[in-house]
Amino acid sequence: MVNEQKKRVAIIGGGITGLTVAYYLQKEVMSKGLNLEYQLFESNQQLGGKIQTDYSNGFVIERGPDSFLARKQSAARLAKEVGLEKELVYNDSGQSFVLKGDELYPIPGGAIMGIPTKVAPFATTKLFTPLGKLRAAGDLFIPKTSSSNEDQSLGQFFRKRLGDEVVENLIEPLLSGIYAGDIDRLSLLATFPQFHQVEQKYRSLILGMSKAMPKPTKPAKTKQTTKSKGMFLSFKGGLQSLVEGIENHLDEDAVKKETGIERVEKVESNTSLLLRVAMLSCLTM
Numbered sequence: 335m336v337n338e339q340k341k342r343v344a345i346i347g348g349g350i351t352g353l354t355v356a357y358y359l360q361k362e363v364m365s366k367g368l369n370l371e372y373q374l375f376e377s378n379q380q381l382g383g384k385i386q387t388d389y390s391n392g393f394v395i396e397r398g399p400d401s402f403l404a405r406k407q408s409a410a411r412l413a414k415e416v417g418l419e420k421e422l423v424y425n426d427s428g429q430s431f432v433l434k435g436d437e438l439y440p441i442p443g444g445a446i447m448g449i450p451t452k453v454a455p456f457a458t459t460k461l462f463t464p465l466g467k468l469r470a471a472g473d474l475f476i477p478k479t480s481s482s483n484e485d486q487s488l489g490q491f492f493r494k495r496l497g498d499e500v501v502e503n504l505i506e507p508l509l510s511g512i513y514a515g516d517i518d519r520l521s522l523l524a525t526f527p528q529f530h531q532v533e534q535k536y537r538s539l540i541l542g543m544s545k546a547m548p549k550p551t552k553p554a555k556t557k558q559t560t561k562s563k564g565m566f567l568s569f570k571g572g573l574q575s576l577v578e579g580i581e582n583h584l585d586e587d588a589v590k591k592e593t594g595i596e597r598v599e600k601v602e603s604n605t606s607l608l609l610r611v612a613m614l615s616c617l618t619m
């Protein structure tokens with residue numbers, strides 16, 4: 335029998351990506367008896383990366399992501415596997431607010447990703463000055479700002495269509511959170527090609543988004559009206575529960591916290607390509 339050398343896998347980063355990789359890799363190793371071991375390296379003291387939940391006065395406060403799309407079933411499936419099925423909850427989103435200066439302002443009704451589709455809530459909101467509102471209304475008249483395949487930054491696109499004020503007070507907080515980036519440096523075509531398509535088709539974003547909005551359907555007449563489920567799922571104790579749930583299933587010795595990887599190098603070998611990881615702290619592989 336050939337004495338195969340044990341394969342060693344380094345997973346760099348203990349955010350949700352690295353944790354998921356570790357969980358499913360460990361599952362494969364165990365179920366198929368693979369000759370493989372892994373180690374997960376996380377530079378921080380705690381796992382989870384962007385996912386961080388705070389608990390204060392009985393409130394669950396998310397410092398980063400707060401939910402995941404229910405229609406993409408992989409996260410819920412993973413949650414069930416790690417024993418969190420009963421902890422899953424649909425987000426009950428009420429009124430959302432945006433912080434401007436030191437004050438919270440309700441997000442005007444009818445805003446789709448910050449784009450106004452209803453007149454009254456935008457006309458009456460205190461989130462924008464009268465001049466800012468007038469500038470946003472310019473979208474109804476100004477020509478297309480891009481040709482069919484021309485890319486530009488998200489910021490450039492929205493600033494040209496709706497003006498700086500609507501972008502800075504509403505669109506930027508909503509959109510940059512999704513990609514955790516600067517909207518003046520994010521590509522329109524790579525992130526939100528649908529807005530480019532709306533402009534190409536309808537010229538005005540306000541008119542286009544109003545037309546693209548699905549019309550509200552009348553609820554079927556039943557004795558009992560049941561509340562429809564939301565689009566997003568989280569956990570009673572916040573997303574940190576998923577991080578902890580996965581961590582509890584990982585081999586303790588395979589998880590190295592406070593161990594940053596400094597570089598990854600190729601190592602020549604007769605049989606295979608090996609990688610050597612160099613750590614910032616002193617643990618050995």
Ligand SMILES: Cc1cc2nc3c(=O)[nH]c(=O)nc-3n(C[C@H](O)[C@H](O)[C@H](O)COP(=O)(O)OP(=O)(O)OC[C@H]3O[C@@H](n4cnc5c(N)ncnc54)[C@H](O)[C@@H]3O)c2cc1C
Pocket residue numbers: 346347348349350351352375376377378381382383384385397398399400401402403511512513514593594595596
């Ligand atoms: C404010 C905000 C809100 C968001 N809201 C949502 C939301 O509601 N729903 C949603 O689905 N997504 C949301 N996202 C996106 C989501 O948070 C990320 O896509 C996801 O958390 C990324 O996970 P990750 O594991 O790939 O990266 P990260 O979470 O960034 O994890 C990377 C990990 O690698 C570690 N690391 C980095 N370099 C090294 C190194 N050299 N050595 C060792 N360790 C290293 C880091 O410390 C970190 O723990 C949001 C993002 C932000 C910022």
